[in-house]
Amino acid sequence: PPLYKQRYQFVKDLVGKYKPKKVADLGCADCTLLWMLKFYNCIEVLAGLDICASVMKEKMHRLYPLPADYLQPSERSLTVTLHHGSVAHEDPCMLGFDLVTCIELIEHLEESELEKFPEVVFGFMAPNMVVISTPNSEFNPLLPGVTVFRHQDHKFEWDRAQFQSWALDAAKRYGYSVEFTGVGNPPTGMEDVGFCTQIAVFVKKYPQTSEPAQSKKPTEAAYKTVFRAVY
Ligand code: SAM
Numbered sequence: 468p469p470l471y472k473q474r475y476q477f478v479k480d481l482v483g484k485y486k487p488k489k490v491a492d493l494g495c496a497d498c499t500l501l502w503m504l505k506f507y508n509c510i511e512v513l514a515g516l517d518i519c520a521s522v523m524k525e526k527m528h529r530l531y532p533l534p535a536d537y538l539q540p541s542e543r544s545l546t547v548t549l550h551h552g553s554v555a556h557e558d559p560c561m562l563g564f565d566l567v568t569c570i571e572l573i574e575h576l577e578e579s580e581l582e583k584f585p586e587v588v589f590g591f592m593a594p595n596m597v598v599i600s601t602p603n604s605e606f607n608p609l610l611p612g613v614t615v616f617r618h619q620d621h622k623f624e625w626d627r628a629q630f631q632s633w634a635l636d637a638a639k640r641y642g643y644s645v646e647f648t649g650v651g652n653p654p655t656g657m658e659d660v661g662f663c664t665q666i667a668v669f670v671k672k673y674p675q676t677s678e679p680a681q682s683k684k685p686t687e688a689a690y691k692t693v694f695r696a697v698y
Contacts, residue, residue, distance in 0.1 A: 478568050491561055492514070494570070498523060498530060530549070555576075555583040559686050559687075566595070605627060
């Protein structure tokens with residue numbers, strides 16, 4: 468299957484395994500991953516964030532309940548919201564999540580945004596689990612036609628050592644453990660280059676058993692809510 472489907476499948480497998488109730492997708496683009504996740508019964512809250520409102524709105528109608536959702540209401544409640552804003556800013560709507568996914572997002576961030584990203588995601592949002600995927604530049608020589616970056620909009624592409632040292636540093640600073648994996652197997656004989664997409668899975672070391680002490684967190688909104696559906 469194409470690489471983007473393998474990335475979505477990776478997240479779906481994690482959701483199937485850990486059964487998070489609240490999932491936020493940062494850099495959700497046209498909301499395809501959110502749309503796939505709405506079929507998981509464990510999920511009660513889904514939220515998307517993107518800096519580009521128009522791409523988020525393209526197919527967001529898919530996130531409205533279907534006739535069947537009204538005719539045969541399920542036991543679980545599901546709330547889906549989409550927010551327009553940047554991962555460089557903190558907004559209380561992103562508090563209290565079990566899983567935060569950032570699929571092919573960080574390589575699109577400007578240096579100043581990337582600098583703020585760990586504090587926003589690990590420090591402020593502080594979910595139990597974070598998944599971050601990004602291209603593995605060591606794979607690029609195997610991709611036809613790739614001279615500098617895989618996409619024009621990429622601000623950087625990291626090799627495994629660069630990504631892992633960045634991720635380990637963030638994990639250490641904010642009390643997470645991190646494991647590395649990926650999707651997109653290298654061809655036989657070329658295993659040394661690693662996966663085409665590298666993935667880090669972070670797990671909070673000391674998960675909060677009760678509701679997080681949100682009182683110390685700022686309450687002012689930085690994002691604009693552009694979509695809300697309650698099933
Ligand atoms: N996650 C999706 C996927 O895997 O199909 C889309 C990834 S797309 C390559 C990167 C997305 O990140 C774009 O939709 C872009 O608008 C968004 N983005 C870029 N900078 C951002 C920022 N500072 N805050 C939130 N989203 C951002």
